[in-house]
Amino acid sequence: MATHHDHAHDVRSGAALIDAAEIALVKAGEQWTSMRAAVFVALSGFDRPASAYDVTEAVSTAQGRRIAANSVYRILDLFVANNVATRVESANAYLANAHPGCLHDCIFLVCDACGRATHVDDDQLSARIRETAAATGFRPEKPVVEVRGRCADCA
Amino acid sequence: MATHHDHAHDVRSGAALIDAAEIALVKAGEQWTSMRAAVFVALSGFDRPASAYDVTEAVSTAQGRRIAANSVYRILDLFVANNVATRVESANAYLANAHPGCLHDCIFLVCDACGRATHVDDDQLSARIRETAAATGFRPEKPVVEVRGRCADCA
DNA sequence: CAACCTGATGTGATAATATATCAAGATGCG
DNA sequence: CGCATCTTGATATATTATCACATCAGGTTG
Numbered sequence A, B: 001m002a003t004h005h006d007h008a009h010d011v012r013s014g015a016a017l018i019d020a021a022e023i024a025l026v027k028a029g030e031q032w033t034s035m036r037a038a039v040f041v042a043l044s045g046f047d048r049p050a051s052a053y054d055v056t057e058a059v060s061t062a063q064g065r066r067i068a069a070n071s072v073y074r075i076l077d078l079f080v081a082n083n084v085a086t087r088v089e090s091a092n093a094y095l096a097n098a099h100p101g102c103l104h105d106c107i108f109l110v111c112d113a114c115g116r117a118t119h120v121d122d123d124q125l126s127a128r129i130r131e132t133a134a135a136t137g138f139r140p141e142k143p144v145v146e147v148r149g150r151c152a153d154c155a
Numbered sequence C: 001c002a003a004c005c006t007g008a009t010g011t012g013a014t015a016a017t018a019t020a021t022c023a024a025g026a027t028g029c030g
Numbered sequence D: 001c002g003c004a005t006c007t008t009g010a011t012a013t014a015t016t017a018t019c020a021c022a023t024c025a026g027g028t029t030g
Helices: A014-027 A034-044 A052-063 A069-081 A123-134 B014-027 B034-044 B052-063 B069-081 B123-134
Strands: A085-088 A093-096 A107-111 A117-120 A139-150 B085-088 B093-096 B107-111 B117-120 B139-150
Touching: A014 A034, A014 A069, A034 A052, A034 A069, A034 A093, A052 A069, A052 A093, A069 A085, A069 A093, A085 A107, A107 B123, A123 A139, A123 B107, A123 B123, A123 B139, A139 B123, B014 B034, B014 B069, B034 B052, B034 B069, B034 B093, B052 B069, B052 B093, B069 B085, B069 B093, B085 B107, B123 B139
Parallel strands: A107 A139, B107 B139
Antiparallel strands: A085 A093, A107 A117, A139 B139, B085 B093, B107 B117
């Protein structure tokens, strides 16, 4: 199998992933509150990008009380800003970041059949995208690269 | 200025662009109705990606009557399907396609300051993106490549 | 011509996604 | 503790997108 990592990642899941998220947020000077933990747990419980409302629903169920969507948005935004989650623009949805310590331009392969997204890092390709943008005088900040199509299982 | 076209385009604007859109739709076996013309004219009148509601507003003003958003969505979807318009996913907005005859994977450079988007074609880069996706067993259909950042004017 | 079919548009409702505002509560810290 | 700051809650509203079904315009056919 060809991976496109050019260095080792800490790809985490389950409790280890949640710990890693907490560590990343705290290192960034943010608090790891019980609400944030609940949102992260809910988000990481999905096997595909989840909308803010999906997460709201999951947190509400888990807590047995109604959580407001805007609280979830706030927290998801915070996660994205701190690289603990990423937003899949073409799906209006969010994914927990499996290796929060690592900063990459993300490439997502989003299956139009099952909705799952797989995350690819290819720093060389990302660099070419940034270069191509910069060549026109544009200052790239955040490349959004999301390939829509069919995953291997749904092909 | 460095362009990234590897072949000549018919980049059109104004009346010529509208004609080109009509020709492209008709060639695809679709009708060029007055409503579709009105939507295309409105869309091509924006100098940056316009939301479906922006277009609805513009068409309503132009016609002196209230147009429903869903009619506009229908028509924009048709335009996108026939390559006379494109959708900028990360902005939930649409752009008239300046060279409807030509089929590319689009790359947009979207300025977070002024909202304008410039369109780049780089078939070699697009090919690499598709290859990278395909290497994992994924079947790419529609790459979404939108670089957010600052345009030269806003830098 | 009348009956019918099809594609396009209109009407109205509603769903899904996202943000704004302000009050109240929790937390860190001197 | 008591103040400042950060976080969350409550509520409202804005924005984006879709659905169901009625109507209309144009052609085709009996």
